[in-house]
Amino acid sequence: MCACTPRALLVQAVASELAVQGSGDEDDLELARDAAAFHLKLSEAVLRQTPGHGPLATAVASGFTQYAYAFVEFDADRLEMQDSRGAQRLRQRAARLYWRAQRHALLALEGQQPGFRQALAAGTARLQPQQAALAYWGAAAWGAAISLSKDQPELVADLPLATALATLAWQAEPGHGKGSLAALMGSFEAARPGGSAATARDYFDRAVQLADGRNAGVYVARAETLALPAGDRAAFESLLHQALKAADLQRDLANEAMRERAAWLLATADDRF
Numbered sequence: 001m002c003a004c005t006p007r008a009l010l011v012q013a014v015a016s017e018l019a020v021q022g023s024g025d026e027d028d029l030e031l032a033r034d035a036a037a038f039h040l041k042l043s044e045a046v047l048r049q050t051p052g053h054g055p056l057a058t059a060v061a062s063g064f065t066q067y068a069y070a071f072v073e074f075d076a077d078r079l080e081m082q083d084s085r086g087a088q089r090l091r092q093r094a095a096r097l098y099w100r101a102q103r104h105a106l107l108a109l110e111g112q113q114p115g116f117r118q119a120l121a122a123g124t125a126r127l128q129p130q131q132a133a134l135a136y137w138g139a140a141a142w143g144a145a146i147s148l149s150k151d152q153p154e155l156v157a158d159l160p161l162a163t164a165l166a167t168l169a170w171q172a173e174p175g176h177g178k179g180s181l182a183a184l185m186g187s188f189e190a191a192r193p194g195g196s197a198a199t200a201r202d203y204f205d206r207a208v209q210l211a212d213g214r215n216a217g218v219y220v221a222r223a224e225t226l227a228l229p230a231g232d233r234a235a236f237e238s239l240l241h242q243a244l245k246a247a248d249l250q251r252d253l254a255n256e257a258m259r260e261r262a263a264w265l266l267a268t269a270d271d272r273f
Helices: 004-022 029-049 054-079 084-112 116-122 129-147 159-172 176-191 197-211 216-227 233-249 253-267
Strands: none
Touching: 029 054, 029 253, 054 084, 054 129, 054 253, 084 116, 084 129, 116 159, 129 159, 129 176, 159 176, 176 197, 176 216, 197 216, 216 233, 216 253, 233 253
16 A cells, blocks of 8 residues: 555656646647657556546547647648548548547546436536536547548447537536637537538637637638638638638647648648639
8 A cells, every 4th residue: 555655646746747748838830749649658658547637638638639630630631632542541540549539538527427428428418617628629539530430320420429528518618728619619510410500600700709819720610611611712711811810829739730721721722612
């Protein structure tokens, strides 16, 4: 017992430090990419030793989701025109990483609220405000994984559950992520069968208000979710330019990733319209 107690305290301390590092303000995208794999594996290993550590679970879920989106799926998008098979392999890898993030988030929520997954399916689940971040990343990873798994109907059928998880986060803490959660709600609304474009626009309008012009992802998501499917090139390009301005106002890793994507979307707009 005497040996185990110091070890448990050490693991908890490491878990807390990794959680803090996972939410840091690094803005060098290449440096973050180089360091991400080791940091994610270490964080995941520590999380297995401290499954009840909510902040670390959130950091792991967010880390895998962001890594998959910014570095793997984006690489696939850029590779598509030159090597479609290579792009498909990257998308399959991104999907696996998204599912990994989703599993960590749901496992943590289940640990905090035994029976959570069953309650989510039954529509009786509820969350506390401090759980909104974990639910947000779980829902974001879930939705992203489904979008890359359209050839697997049994996985696509879970879209309502992913939407329900995002909705729980919205009900608990609608301002989470300074517009990121509101933008996710808009994306889910636009993606779901029978979804309302007007409702999706309302969510994105709220996201813009919450972001105060400093969340580039809000504008990129709106451009790709609403303007692009509508064939509205003027709105598409305007939103992407707003994303670039937001990235200038707030220098952090998320905005740097979105700056890169916005610039690429603008440079390749002729291929989409």
